[in-house]
Amino acid sequence: MSVKTITKKTGLRGEITVPGDKSISHRSIMLGSIALGTTEVTHFLNGADCLSTIACFREMGVEIERKNGVVLIHGKGMRGLSAPENALNVGNSGTTTRLMSGILAGQQFTSVMSGDTSLNSRPMGRIIAPLQEMGANIKSINGNNCAPLQIKPGILHGISYRSPVASAQVKSAVLLAGLYAEGDTALREPSLSRNHTELMLLSFGAPVTTVFHTDGSATAEISPCRELYGRQICIPGDISSAAYFIAAGALIPNSELLIKNVGTNMTRAGFLKVCKEMGADLTLLNQSAAGGEPRADILIRTSRLKGTTVAGDLIPTLIDEIPMIAVMAACAEGRTVIKDAAELKVKETNRIDTVTAGLRAMGADITPTDDGMIIEGKGAPDNSNFPLTGADVRSFLDHRIAMSFAIAGLAAKGETKIQDSQCVDISYPDFFGTLNQICPA
Ligand code: S3P
Numbered sequence: 035m036s037v038k039t040i041t042k043k044t045g046l047r048g049e050i051t052v053p054g055d056k057s058i059s060h061r062s063i064m065l066g067s068i069a070l071g072t073t074e075v076t077h078f079l080n081g082a083d084c085l086s087t088i089a090c091f092r093e094m095g096v097e098i099e100r101k102n103g104v105v106l107i108h109g110k111g112m113r114g115l116s117a118p119e120n121a122l123n124v125g126n127s128g129t130t131t132r133l134m135s136g137i138l139a140g141q142q143f144t145s146v147m148s149g150d151t152s153l154n155s156r157p158m159g160r161i162i163a164p165l166q167e168m169g170a171n172i173k174s175i176n177g178n179n180c181a182p183l184q185i186k187p188g189i190l191h192g193i194s195y196r197s198p199v200a201s202a203q204v205k206s207a208v209l210l211a212g213l214y215a216e217g218d219t220a221l222r223e224p225s226l227s228r229n230h231t232e233l234m235l236l237s238f239g240a241p242v243t244t245v246f247h248t249d250g251s252a253t254a255e256i257s258p259c260r261e262l263y264g265r266q267i268c269i270p271g272d273i274s275s276a277a278y279f280i281a282a283g284a285l286i287p288n289s290e291l292l293i294k295n296v297g298t299n300m301t302r303a304g305f306l307k308v309c310k311e312m313g314a315d316l317t318l319l320n321q322s323a324a325g326g327e328p329r330a331d332i333l334i335r336t337s338r339l340k341g342t343t344v345a346g347d348l349i350p351t352l353i354d355e356i357p358m359i360a361v362m363a364a365c366a367e368g369r370t371v372i373k374d375a376a377e378l379k380v381k382e383t384n385r386i387d388t389v390t391a392g393l394r395a396m397g398a399d400i401t402p403t404d405d406g407m408i409i410e411g412k413g414a415p416d417n418s419n420f421p422l423t424g425a426d427v428r429s430f431l432d433h434r435i436a437m438s439f440a441i442a443g444l445a446a447k448g449e450t451k452i453q454d455s456q457c458v459d460i461s462y463p464d465f466f467g468t469l470n471q472i473c474p475a
């Protein structure tokens with residue numbers, strides 16, 4: 035098992051790009067596979083999760099080529115997938131499992147999806163319930179509302195569903211099944227979760243709309259579709275990956291980093307708001323958009339950070355960045371409260387527990403709560419102290435925990451060791467390469 039040793043640094047410098055957005059990469063393979071024609075994808079994320087999605091669709095007869103950094107998906111059309119011979123291996127990827135279940139529910143063949151230990155213990159009842167309501171023949175094989183899941187042919191009809199959680203994975207599963215249903219399908223969520231599925235479906239020719247309600251909730255609606263049409267997709271850098279370097283640039287003394295071509299979709303950009311709220315010196319440059327997905331270069335300079343409150347509708351827009359925010363909070367001045375984030379418990383690990391374990395090992399003052407955490411930052415106004423102490427930190431095989439604590443190690447006194455650091459492969463295989471690139475020789 036790999037261990038990375040990180041030591042304190044000052045003066046981070048450089049211009050970097052981060053890999054393509056994970057959520058958009060998954061969706062490009064899924065929609066490209068069930069579209070007519072060829073979908074050409076640039077800046078695809080070569081992470082293990084997205085490779086799981088590619089492997090699953092190849093198992094269902096889709097030809098997916100990789101040439102000079104471009105992914106070519108030769109779509110089979112909405113009804114052209116073929117029955118997989120074996121159980122589909124979804125690895126560590128919740129996105130693959132939940133989104134693909136919506137597509138599989140509409141097929142005329144039986145399929146099984148299974149993943150690793152973490153994946154097979156994550157809640158799938160949240161997609162099983164609405165899909166069954168639509169007429170899908172989906173079940174948890176062990177009867178525990180987790181994968182392995184078995185999906186048999188069923189006749190789907192549209193529903194109007196109220197999701198108890200703001201989850202893009204639940205929303206996407208239902209919308210994708212809605213493509214194959216009789217009648218219209220609507221899903222209302224308590225606040226708007228990432229909308230990459232809606233944007234990409236629209237650009238592939240599906241009739242999707244979103245209605246915003248005065249109470250902050252949002253309804254996505256889709257009508258059944260005869261066919262989708264493949265297209266070119268240029269994926270922006272993943273803001274969830276950029277977040278580690280934005281945090282590093284802000285936390286480490288005498289730093290200035292430019293992160294090029296980062297996706298800034300407002301349903302994902304909560305981290306930028308929190309950075310500003312904490313006092314980060316952060317500027318967006320060269321703003322543009324493609325395929326409905328906005329992007330920009332992000333300039334970040336060393337900043338004096340203060341504590342903040344992260345709660346409510348903001349949570350779904352930064353859910354994957356909370357481990358990084360917690361590390362920043364520990365190095366900031368004053369208290370940070372993170373609440374309304376019980377979803378942290380059902381990610382690749384229970385991130386309330388794994389963040390608490392890591393930050394406590396590094397000497398931070400953190401109190402876990404039922405829906406988040408409270409952190410008493412130990413950063414002094416003049417940056418004269420060491421808010422964290424180097425330690426042996428367990429990643430628990432969670433990529434976001436490994437990367438957040440690698441950044442913590444840059445700010446800590448002494449040496450930090452990240453256990454099982456290879457798990458960064460899930461979303462950012464060259465994370466440590468980029469880190470080396472910005473560290474002074
Ligand atoms: C994702 C949605 C989020 C996020 C995950 C990717 C997606 O999960 O945490 O990493 O691509 O739809 P939920 O929508 O379940 O919160």
